Amino acid sequence: MLWRKKTRDSHTKTPSSLSRRLFLRATTALVGGTLASALPNRLATAANAENLPPNLPSWSQHLGFSVDDRPYGRPSQHEGHVVRRSVKWLTATRESSVNFTPLHELDGFVTPNGLCFERHHGGAPDIPSQDHRLMIHGLVNRPLLFTMDDLMRFPPVSRFHFLECAANGGMEWRGSQLNGCQYTHGMVHCVQWTGVSLKTVLDEAGLKSHAKWLLPEGADSAAMTRSIPMEKALDDCLLAYSMNGERLRPEQGYPLRLLVPGWEGNMWVKWLRRIEVGDQPWHHREETSKYTDLLPDGKARRFTWVMEAKSIITNPSPEKPLSVKGVQQLKGLAWSGRGKIKRVDVSFDGGMNWQTARLEEPVLPKCLTRFYVEWNWDGKSVMLQSRAMDETGYVQPTYADLHQVRGENSIYHNNSIQTWLINPNGEAENVRLG
Amino acid sequence: MLWRKKTRDSHTKTPSSLSRRLFLRATTALVGGTLASALPNRLATAANAENLPPNLPSWSQHLGFSVDDRPYGRPSQHEGHVVRRSVKWLTATRESSVNFTPLHELDGFVTPNGLCFERHHGGAPDIPSQDHRLMIHGLVNRPLLFTMDDLMRFPPVSRFHFLECAANGGMEWRGSQLNGCQYTHGMVHCVQWTGVSLKTVLDEAGLKSHAKWLLPEGADSAAMTRSIPMEKALDDCLLAYSMNGERLRPEQGYPLRLLVPGWEGNMWVKWLRRIEVGDQPWHHREETSKYTDLLPDGKARRFTWVMEAKSIITNPSPEKPLSVKGVQQLKGLAWSGRGKIKRVDVSFDGGMNWQTARLEEPVLPKCLTRFYVEWNWDGKSVMLQSRAMDETGYVQPTYADLHQVRGENSIYHNNSIQTWLINPNGEAENVRLG
Missing domain, CATH: 3.90.420.10 (Oxidoreductase, molybdopterin-binding domain)
Incomplete structure (x- = not known):
């Protein structure tokens, strides 16, 4: 992924920053021939001269597998790392x-x-x-x-x-x-x-x-x-x-x-x-x-039945570091055992300032809810947190607040706010605040 | 499944008909010992005398498989018939x-x-x-x-x-x-x-x-x-x-x-x-x-892009015959390329009379919608049909109506009403009306 960091990024938040980067790379990459197997020759007449597509990829040149041989389907061989x-x-x-x-x-x-x-x-x-x-x-x-x-x-x-x-x-x-x-x-x-x-x-x-x-x-x-x-x-x-x-x-x-x-x-x-x-x-x-x-x-x-409101930022995360500066799509999941998720806030500075995430519809009761924040990474350290609120008004607690009530003995029902520290190299670390 | 037909069914539509049948069978079956491996001995003290549970089933007596060996899960070995x-x-x-x-x-x-x-x-x-x-x-x-x-x-x-x-x-x-x-x-x-x-x-x-x-x-x-x-x-x-x-x-x-x-x-x-x-x-x-x-x-x-409103009764169907008289759950799917499904009607007499099905929430646009009708089968022939309506007011047509417009030449975009003929033996046949 290192090559990505060599492209000229504009680190502003203007909507055109992503397209400018893509355009530049498209041009540069094709002129340089680094994507030599990506696109077919016969597109040449349709494409702009500067965007001449290279040869047909190998998978376009021969028949694929017979799906009839897979009466119960399975994931791509290229997704073998996606497992429990x-x-x-x-x-x-x-x-x-x-x-x-x-x-x-x-x-x-x-x-x-x-x-x-x-x-x-x-x-x-x-x-x-x-x-x-x-x-x-x-x-x-x-x-x-x-x-x-x-x-x-x-x-x-x-x-x-x-x-x-x-x-x-x-x-x-x-x-x-x-x-x-x-x-x-x-x-x-x-x-x-x-x-x-x-x-x-x-x-x-x-x-x-x-x-x-x-x-x-x-x-x-x-x-x-x-x-x-x-x-x-x-x-x-x-x-x-x-x-x-x-x-x-x-x-x-x-x-x-x-x-x-x-x-x-x-x-x-x-x-x-x-x-x-x-x-x-x-x-x-x-x-x-x-x-x-x-x-x-x-x-x-005696009993602690309900799973209280909780959330987690899934991307970026320790398994999914940032590989390039600029525009990013932060993704996460929120849920509450008491009903619907009403709001999710995200912080980039360890809980000092918060901004409200976009929730994906439909938001259903006692169901995972996907949230997103589009943001711009300038390559500096960031402390990422997410905080869920449900329709009862309950707000996901910090680790410190929960610890004060619970003490050290318990194992179960940890719904406290998770922190990822994003380092300048883009890697995410699991850290605890407070 | 033949044994089911020997049980004493009440063919009325009263809510208690199913429970009466189940109760009778529970009692009879256990006295008769035909379910000898179903329930564990140690429940005996808790259950009523007439409901004495037989021996522990074999799968309760030894450890199951290690799920860690299946990082990507697969269906039960007993569901091998469920395939494309x-x-x-x-x-x-x-x-x-x-x-x-x-x-x-x-x-x-x-x-x-x-x-x-x-x-x-x-x-x-x-x-x-x-x-x-x-x-x-x-x-x-x-x-x-x-x-x-x-x-x-x-x-x-x-x-x-x-x-x-x-x-x-x-x-x-x-x-x-x-x-x-x-x-x-x-x-x-x-x-x-x-x-x-x-x-x-x-x-x-x-x-x-x-x-x-x-x-x-x-x-x-x-x-x-x-x-x-x-x-x-x-x-x-x-x-x-x-x-x-x-x-x-x-x-x-x-x-x-x-x-x-x-x-x-x-x-x-x-x-x-x-x-x-x-x-x-x-x-x-x-x-x-x-x-x-x-x-x-x-x-x-020139082009026929939209998939118009359509529905199908999936149970019963030729693959899923009726195996017992009395209360049944008719199940089906409806969809429309123009938006949400508004209503699904079901007929038991080949389209002369209709009753409105229960739609499963959430009903989403351009998405399958599950519908149900609870009904009572008296063991006679039945002509099942379903008819979808979408939020634009469009009503799924009969084969005859569609045929009149289309003629015989076309292959694509057949969204006409399907008929299953349920025979007295419970089997369903694909038949065409009109």
Whole structure:
């Protein structure tokens, strides 16, 4: 990329700066012949003399591959670096592991299914859909047993929702300061889910008057369970069987997972095989030994369900340095477990001054929202931050503010503002302010 | 599935009919022991006596697979039948072929990238992104040559848009009557695209006053070209580099394709390497020998760009027969190249009576829209049809109406109402009315 820095850049913010640079390079490059394989000879008559196109590229000179050989498509061979990544030291075994979404490589707010981060506690089973059952039992009038075909005979509902692990940002909180937004913020993804309203299915079973809590359980070897209050269950929870149009991926709970929109990911029980209805929470393993917030005084907060408003600048980031001065498109993602993102501000000086970012439509509740800021880089150091606000008025806190409330003990629910230090060489570093 | 038909169904439309059936089956099945491997023993204490769960399923008894071994995920092994399919006799070679989206297997309106239908004329090249160039030349003030990095320095735009081949439904029109919605309607898909506004890039080049038409050209061996009027180019066209968050798949034009929202798919030139600006259309090969509509009098209509409002019932369909009487969820997709879908009606008697379907939100312009009707099947023959209306007031025509205008000669732009005949055995047939 070094050649780019040799071009004559105008560092002003005038709209013509980018075009001037491009024009100059186009002319220079073609005269110099450095793009010799880029464009075909037969364009010569159509193009201006100074812009004479060189030879046909090799891929225009022979037939491409037969797509019929790929009944289920895959990415370009040139995009092999765009993958989920795990952190070997983070978990004791690969059967209890977590991998991270490459946020810095993504656009829009839909995460493609192959790149959705995933956390599992006992490996991922690949269950035959026709053999899977869901049982609803406990404080219900009629215990019910469902096949997948049964569930698909209830009214389908599709919604876009982000899914974030409670531990997203946990390594940051504990000071690991991994250098890349894939690791600092990559335990989040967003797809269009389809399934059945949990309320519809509970209504079918008939709740007894003292039914106040649910215990969903997974069919994986870890038998993941969490206690869910009835109010949330009847509000917007779904029993999902599809993501981005196709059936769930095995590591995302195929054939059935619970959706608890806006709440921490471990409650979205995968490979869902039963829902017990009770009158109080169960305090099972995964809501006592894990997934509780340890307060400064050594006591644990009982439950912390909601994923509060958060944002991250994905470009530039440690994985995506700046390679040229001048006009830049800053890109990032924001989300809130309480509803829609209302505004995102971006700072270039570590939080002293802020400017409002452009939000990409549609802005949907409990869904990732893409934001952009066009800016001009003069080659000096910059301290980049983003700050999300949601429709409830909640403002994403600084690390210092959150630390004052939380202390050092907690791991989960770090939604504090992230800082990238852009160095004069264009590289971005993960730094902590305050 | 035959066992389902042996259960005692109540064929009324009362809301409790489904639950009664499920309850009965749950009880019967468990007593009978036919679901012997479905639910774990240790639930026994929690469940009612009549609902005693059998043994733990095998997948709960051992660790699942390590997801770290799948840095780029793939569908469940049990979903291997969900693939794009081609029709061998339709094209002379596999290098000029087309494959079809399995619409009957999909939910929501997002198509996963691996299942997006695709048409190519000379195979699909897999071009190294860093070696690709786009040239803008012709009637511009400054001919420009862009790298992919250059294009990504313009403001990004993301939008959901369907893409439909002009020939979608062409086999129907010619009477092939292939039995399945994958073949009758599967040359359509819908993703979240990200790219740069074409207007932005043209403004950068500076249009001369007599610049009225564009000729985009692909870098594949077929060098696909189409003439695009300037009004459309400046309205909502995009130069797209991403789909559903990740870079375009090779068969979708990686690294760059033109988007012409709402217009026929062959204009969405893939592997886009140049855009020539001119003062009149070119009438190149792919807009004369192909992709024109031959009228009854033997003359060809010069251009037919817009994909008019259309809809298809995906479930039930020939690939997805009804397997049980009683409550059913009819599902389908509707779209219009002129904007948003306003309403979809469904008929159960071949178009004599209609009822309005439920539309899934968000309803976006030039985007697939999912519709549903809950209905009760009494086991008799049914003639299913769907009819889309868009926000301009346009109503999807019957085959008879369209045929009267078009005659037999045309192949493209068949947006007529499709009929599925549901037989008493639950199977769906592709039939033509009128």
